[in-house]
Amino acid sequence: MMEGRGRFITLEGGEATGKSTLARAIDAHLRGAGRQTTLTREPGGTPLAEALRAIVLSPPGEQPSALSQSLIFSAARCDHIEKVIRPALATGRWVLCDRFVDSTEAYQSSAAHEPISSETLGLLNELLPPERPDLTLILDLPLEEARRRIERRKGASDVFEDRDDAYHERVRQAFLRIAEREPERCVVLDAALPPNELADAAIRIIGDRLDRPSGD
Ligand code: TMP
Numbered sequence: 001m002m003e004g005r006g007r008f009i010t011l012e013g014g015e016a017t018g019k020s021t022l023a024r025a026i027d028a029h030l031r032g033a034g035r036q037t038t039l040t041r042e043p044g045g046t047p048l049a050e051a052l053r054a055i056v057l058s059p060p061g062e063q064p065s066a067l068s069q070s071l072i073f074s075a076a077r078c079d080h081i082e083k084v085i086r087p088a089l090a091t092g093r094w095v096l097c098d099r100f101v102d103s104t105e106a107y108q109s110s111a112a113h114e115p116i117s118s119e120t121l122g123l124l125n126e127l128l129p130p131e132r133p134d135l136t137l138i139l140d141l142p143l144e145e146a147r148r149r150i151e152r153r154k155g156a157s158d159v160f161e162d163r164d165d166a167y168h169e170r171v172r173q174a175f176l177r178i179a180e181r182e183p184e185r186c187v188v189l190d191a192a193l194p195p196n197e198l199a200d201a202a203i204r205i206i207g208d209r210l211d212r213p214s215g216d
Contacts, residue, residue: 004092005089005090005092006036006088006089006090006091006093006094006095007089007094007095007134007135007210008085008089008094008095008131008132008133008134008135009026009094009095009096009097009133009134009135009136009137009206009210010096010097010098010099010100010102010133010135010136010137011023011096011097011098011099011136011137011139012099012100012102012103012106012136012137012138012175012178013138013139013141013175013191014106014139014141014146014168014171014172014175015146015150015168015171016141016146016149016150016153017139017141017146017191018139018141018191018198019098019099019139020041020098021195022137022139022195022199022202023039023041023096023098024039025195025196025198025199025202025203026096026199026202026203026206027039027096029199029203030094030096035093035094036092036093036094037093037094037095037096038084038085038088038093038094038095038096039096040080040084040085040095040096040097041097041098041099042073042076042077042080042097042098042099042100042103043056043057043072043073043076043077043080043099044076044080045076045080045083045085045097046076046079046080046083046084048076048079049076049077049079049080052072052073052075053076055072056069056072056073056076065114066108066109066113066114066115066116067108067116067120069107069108069112070104070108070109070116070120070121070124071124073103073104073108074104074127074128077100077101077104077128078127078128078129081128081129081131082129085097085131086129086131089131097133100136101128101132102136102138102175102178104121104124105121105174105178106171106174106175106178107174108121109121109174110170110171110173110174110177111163111167111168111170111171111174133185134185134209134210135185135186135187135205135206135209135210136179136182136185136186136187137186137187137202137205138175138176138178138179138187138188138189139189139191139198140172140175140176140188140189140190140191141172141191141192142192143165143168143169143172145192146168147165147168175188176188187205187209189201189202189205
């Protein structure tokens with residue numbers, strides 16, 4: 001990691017794993033420690049990407065294919081990297097992003113009914129600007145607990161949350177495979193922990209992996 005460059009942390013996991021709550025807790029901790037931070041999410045983070053979020057989460061007409069979805073997520077991601085992530089990192093900010101490329105792998109390339117191939121996913125990722133996370137926290141939650149949480153917050157349901165258990169299990173397993181494949185970047189956290197304990201665990205990992213003076 002270059003001296004002066006910020007750090008790029010992504011949070012990944014299935015539905016109702018508590019990513020956004022954890023992202024806010026980490027953000028508050030980093031700010032408290034004197035870091036400048038950018039807290040953002042995908043799809044989203046820029047006006048264009050937020051507009052694409054609204055389209056892809058509630059598409060007009062027939063449900064788009066996994067490839068069409070991947071192209072929309074990638075277009076939103078491209079704009080987000082160019083306009084938010086890259087400039088933030090360049091000025092030394094720590095970027096905390098709720099979902100990133102691993103979500104496209106888990107949802108469109110693994111869980112989807114007709115998933116895109118890993119070659120197609122690779123091509124899409126190659127087209128994107130090169131910024132990639134220094135650390136990815138993967139929030140893992142048993143399906144029954146995720147389902148309970150989704151039921152409790154009824155009304156927040158969108159096309160992605162209306163899937164069956166097998167779909168959510170494929171998402172979960174895909175994230176675990178990513179973590180196994182890239183242990184130097186990814187850490188799996190137990191999302192069933194109480195929020196404060198989950199935040200403590202995440203903050204410890206960030207300290208160990210990114211915050212040491214020798215880490216530069
Ligand atoms: P969120 O509210 O957890 O951010 O959910 C956004 C939804 O979009 C979630 O169901 C996962 C889905 N998604 C994908 O399918 N592919 C992607 O690349 C991203 C970023 C999100």
